[in-house]
Amino acid sequence: MQDLFKKAWERIKDSNHIVLASHINPDGDALGSSLSLYPILKEMGKKVTIFNATKPLPMYLDFLPNFDKVTDKLPKNYDLLVSFDSGSFDRLGIEEKPPFLINIDHHISNTKYGDINIIDSKAASTSQVVYNMLKANNVQIPASSAICIYTALVTDTGSFQYESVNDKVFEMAADLVRCGVKPDFVAKMLFQRDRLSRLRLLAKAYETIELTCDGKVAFVEVTKEMMEITGAIKDDTDTIVNSVRAIASVEVACMLREDDDGIKISLRSKNYADVSKVAIKYGGGGHVRAAGATIKDEFDFKKVKEMLKEDLCKIVKEGE
Amino acid sequence: MQDLFKKAWERIKDSNHIVLASHINPDGDALGSSLSLYPILKEMGKKVTIFNATKPLPMYLDFLPNFDKVTDKLPKNYDLLVSFDSGSFDRLGIEEKPPFLINIDHHISNTKYGDINIIDSKAASTSQVVYNMLKANNVQIPASSAICIYTALVTDTGSFQYESVNDKVFEMAADLVRCGVKPDFVAKMLFQRDRLSRLRLLAKAYETIELTCDGKVAFVEVTKEMMEITGAIKDDTDTIVNSVRAIASVEVACMLREDDDGIKISLRSKNYADVSKVAIKYGGGGHVRAAGATIKDEFDFKKVKEMLKEDLCKIVKEGE
Numbered sequence: 001m002q003d004l005f006k007k008a009w010e011r012i013k014d015s016n017h018i019v020l021a022s023h024i025n026p027d028g029d030a031l032g033s034s035l036s037l038y039p040i041l042k043e044m045g046k047k048v049t050i051f052n053a054t055k056p057l058p059m060y061l062d063f064l065p066n067f068d069k070v071t072d073k074l075p076k077n078y079d080l081l082v083s084f085d086s087g088s089f090d091r092l093g094i095e096e097k098p099p100f101l102i103n104i105d106h107h108i109s110n111t112k113y114g115d116i117n118i119i120d121s122k123a124a125s126t127s128q129v130v131y132n133m134l135k136a137n138n139v140q141i142p143a144s145s146a147i148c149i150y151t152a153l154v155t156d157t158g159s160f161q162y163e164s165v166n167d168k169v170f171e172m173a174a175d176l177v178r179c180g181v182k183p184d185f186v187a188k189m190l191f192q193r194d195r196l197s198r199l200r201l202l203a204k205a206y207e208t209i210e211l212t213c214d215g216k217v218a219f220v221e222v223t224k225e226m227m228e229i230t231g232a233i234k235d236d237t238d239t240i241v242n243s244v245r246a247i248a249s250v251e252v253a254c255m256l257r258e259d260d261d262g263i264k265i266s267l268r269s270k271n272y273a274d275v276s277k278v279a280i281k282y283g284g285g286g287h288v289r290a291a292g293a294t295i296k297d298e299f300d301f302k303k304v305k306e307m308l309k310e311d312l313c314k315i316v317k318e319g320e
Numbered sequence: 321m322q323d324l325f326k327k328a329w330e331r332i333k334d335s336n337h338i339v340l341a342s343h344i345n346p347d348g349d350a351l352g353s354s355l356s357l358y359p360i361l362k363e364m365g366k367k368v369t370i371f372n373a374t375k376p377l378p379m380y381l382d383f384l385p386n387f388d389k390v391t392d393k394l395p396k397n398y399d400l401l402v403s404f405d406s407g408s409f410d411r412l413g414i415e416e417k418p419p420f421l422i423n424i425d426h427h428i429s430n431t432k433y434g435d436i437n438i439i440d441s442k443a444a445s446t447s448q449v450v451y452n453m454l455k456a457n458n459v460q461i462p463a464s465s466a467i468c469i470y471t472a473l474v475t476d477t478g479s480f481q482y483e484s485v486n487d488k489v490f491e492m493a494a495d496l497v498r499c500g501v502k503p504d505f506v507a508k509m510l511f512q513r514d515r516l517s518r519l520r521l522l523a524k525a526y527e528t529i530e531l532t533c534d535g536k537v538a539f540v541e542v543t544k545e546m547m548e549i550t551g552a553i554k555d556d557t558d559t560i561v562n563s564v565r566a567i568a569s570v571e572v573a574c575m576l577r578e579d580d581d582g583i584k585i586s587l588r589s590k591n592y593a594d595v596s597k598v599a600i601k602y603g604g605g606g607h608v609r610a611a612g613a614t615i616k617d618e619f620d621f622k623k624v625k626e627m628l629k630e631d632l633c634k635i636v637k638e639g640e
Contacts, residue, residue, distance in 0.1 A: 159479040160493075161507035167497040173480075174490035187481035192590060193568040199526045206523035209516060248513040270512060 004118050005136035008102050011116065015080035015100075017047040023086035024054050024093045028155025028190070031061050031070070033084035033104070033126040036148035038066045040139060049075050053093025058235070063189040064151060065144040085126040089113040104129050124164035127152030131172055143180025150181045154190065200230035205240050205255075210305075213313040215249030219305050222257040241266045251319070252312050256304060262296040263304050267312075272319035278311045324438050325456035328422050331436065335400035335420075337367040343406035344374050344413045348475025348510070351381050351390070353404035353424070353446040356468035358386045360459060369395050373413025378555070383509040384471060385464035405446040409433040424449050444484035447472030451492055463500025470501045474510065520550035525560050525575075530625075533633040535569030539625050542577040561586045571639070572632050576624060582616040583624050587632075592639035598631045 012018065020037055022030035034050055041048045050070045057070060074094060081098035083089075087107045103114025106129055108121035120129045127149040134141055141149070150173065157165050160173075177183065201222070208221040222237050230236075237257055245253035245268045252273050255266040265282070267275035269289050276291040284293020295304055332338065340357055342350035354370055361368045370390045377390060394414060401418035403409075407427040423434025426449055428441035443449045447469040454461055461469070470493065477485050480493075497503065521542070528541040542557050550556075557577055565573035565588040572593050575586040585602065587595035589609050596611040604613020615624055 158507075159481060160503060161479060161511065163504040165497075165503040167494040170490045170494035170497060174487040174494065177485075177487040177490060183480055183485040184483040187478075188590075191481065192566050194563070194566040196529060196531065196567050199529060199563065199567065203523045203526035206519045209519060211516065243514070243519065246512050246514040247516050247519065270508075 001118070001120065001132070002136050004116065005133040008104075008116050008118060008133060009137040009139075011080065011100065011102060012041070012046075012082070013044070015046065017049070017075065017078040017080075019049045019051050019074065019078050019081040019098070020084070021051040021081055021086070021092050021094065022084045023091040024052070026052055026054060026058065026061075027085075028061060029125045029127055029152040030085040031057070031067070032064060032148040032150075032152030032155070033130050034082075035064050035066050035070075036127060036130055036145045036152070037082065038069070039142050039144045040134070043142070047078075049078065051094075060190065060193060061151070063186075064148050083114065084130070087111065104133070122164075124162070124166075124169045125153045125156035127156070128169065128172060131176075141176070141179045146176045146179035146181045147186065150176045150183070151186050151190070154186060159187070195232075195236060197231045197233070198236040201226060201232035201236045202240065202243075204230060205237075206243075209244060209247075211247075211249065212309055213316055215247075216251040216316045217309065217312045218244045218247060218250045218253045219308075220244045220253070220255050221301055222255060223301075224258045241268050244268075245270055251316050254308060254312060256301055258299060258301075259294065262294050262298050263301065264292065264294045265304070265308065266290075266292045269315075269319075273312075273315045274319065275312075275315065277315055278308070281311065321438070321440065321452070322456050324436065325453040328424075328436050328438060328453060329457040329459075331400060331420065331422060332361070332366075332402070333364070335366065337369070337395065337398040337400075339369045339371050339394065339398050339401040339418070340404065341371040341401055341406070341412050341414065342404045343411040344372070346372055346374060346378065346381075347405075348381060349445045349447055349472040350405040351377070351387075352384060352468040352470075352472030352475070353450050354402075355384050355386050355390075356447060356450055356465045356472070357402065358389070359462050359464045360454070363462070367398075369398065371414075380510065380513060381471070384468050403434065404450070407431065424453070442484075444482070444486075444489045445473045445476035447476070448489065448492060451496075461496070461499045466496045466499035466501045467506065470496045470503070471506050471510070474506060479507070515552075515556060517551040517553070518556040521546060521552035521556050522560065522563075524550060525557075526563075529564060529567075531567075531569065532629055533636055535567075536571045536636045537629065537632045538564045538567060538570045538573045539628075540564045540573070540575050541621055542575060543621075544578045561588050564588075565590055571636050574628060574632060576621055578619060578621075579614065582614050582618050583621065584612065584614045585624070585628065586610075586612045589635075589639075593632075593635045594639065595632075595635065597635055598628070601631065 020034040022034040052070050055072050080100050082102045086092050087109050088111045101114040102116045104118045106123040106126050110119045123129045131149050204226040205222050210219045241253050241255040251270050253268045257264045269275045274288045276286050279286050279291035279293045282293035340354040342354040372390050375392050400420050402422045404424050406412050407429050408431045421434040422436045424438045426443040426446050430439045440449045451469050524546040525542050530539045561573050561575035571590050573588045577584045589595045594608045596606050599606050599611030599613045602613035
């Protein structure tokens, strides 16, 4: 890894116009990682474009330094593209192949589409890979970079709660604080700017929670009517399935959301069930603990639940 | 502080039967801190009693090693009591003065009721004070102690989100992981054993959210009827006021709960308003950011809200 870090940094030093790109529908790790290099490369005298194909960007990340510089227009002439947190090239939303591509990621499923691929599947966040690259090259981390690396880490570990959190993660967090990060500021920006519409939607959705398979499988519904009454947006549905999984007895939680094209199902498991199997069966995909699919042209919640109940009870029993 | 740490440890070494005590209605820091010393003192050959006057203990902490050894009976003969996280002596629920008392805490309001007082108001948790004491005396920390120290830290910092979180806190967390703590296990025990009754209560309560003072003050109601319908217990109301404070525009959140003796009000502020002023006005107390009171023999939510609205808008304006 140290060799790769050095090779990548040499390439960055030799480039003039660098594009920092992250995957569509970016999360905190994608945007945070790409933004973290901006002040450093500017300080080095580079021309830098921060690219993301998504519009609008998630506003809860608007406190990240240089968030306002993210653009969905790729420049005509540039000599290096660095991609962050993107498992495949097509998730970048870029048509033409870049002149040179450094691919930085922590997803084990990464397709290694770069000219240089720095994939560390043990890293808690892509920003940790970026941090390790900077350290390997003795690069000073300014506060404006550190806050991006830290925010990416917090969002990708659920505030230091996931399996990926180890002593190296906490040591990095300590170092980032010394670089100028205020953990309480980041937490306030991420978690203390909630929407009333979201709480109102939770109120409606939680009323529909249904447990089955000895309490190990839980369903929760979000209808269009709920969204309309509460004024909620799609982002407001994000955490519902996680909250339902958090019920003590629950191993698998399933949210059903009424969309224009059918019922979207979001699946989460806690300890052992492989929900990706069920998602794939219905034409979707994802990971062992988080997956999803859309059941097209189907709007009957009861019917879909009946169908899924069997599948979900099965993966729970298989995993036990 | 180093001198105090050494003096306290000498006293512990010289004692035979040691009582580890924490405040009534213990939180994660109180119980975690007191439990953390148990395996170490037992290894030293001491007789140890873990005391807490509360019954029943909060079950969400039942995964802490030696949780089952906590008793509400104080032994007849003992030579040292160590208190943890208790701001005053009377909060320990102990009648008679102990033969010798070491008072370990991080509350600035601590009344220094001990024979030795180790109060570090800059510490993120009382368990951090315990950790520093162990380090100052070169005491090896076994995994069964480390998990208690870590859990106390996580609960008292809201998962590394409060102002008290700095580089020392993260360094301690890194060290505790090296001592054997699995952060994801602790997080699962604390946050993934939720109750359906609680989510059902949130559903009812969130329906009542009301914003006033340009959205800066929020009210939320919990009635006895809601508790009965959902099967919720009083603990289930714990996080409601925090969730409401998390709304972007809100500076002060107020939960009104219908109790047997009147309406209990729980107050939280986000950045600048001093809610303790209002709590004190109604015969209660607390801190700048978290306070409460019970308005005795009053059961009219509308009337109480009307009354509080004025007080809360005033402290918001004063703080601005």
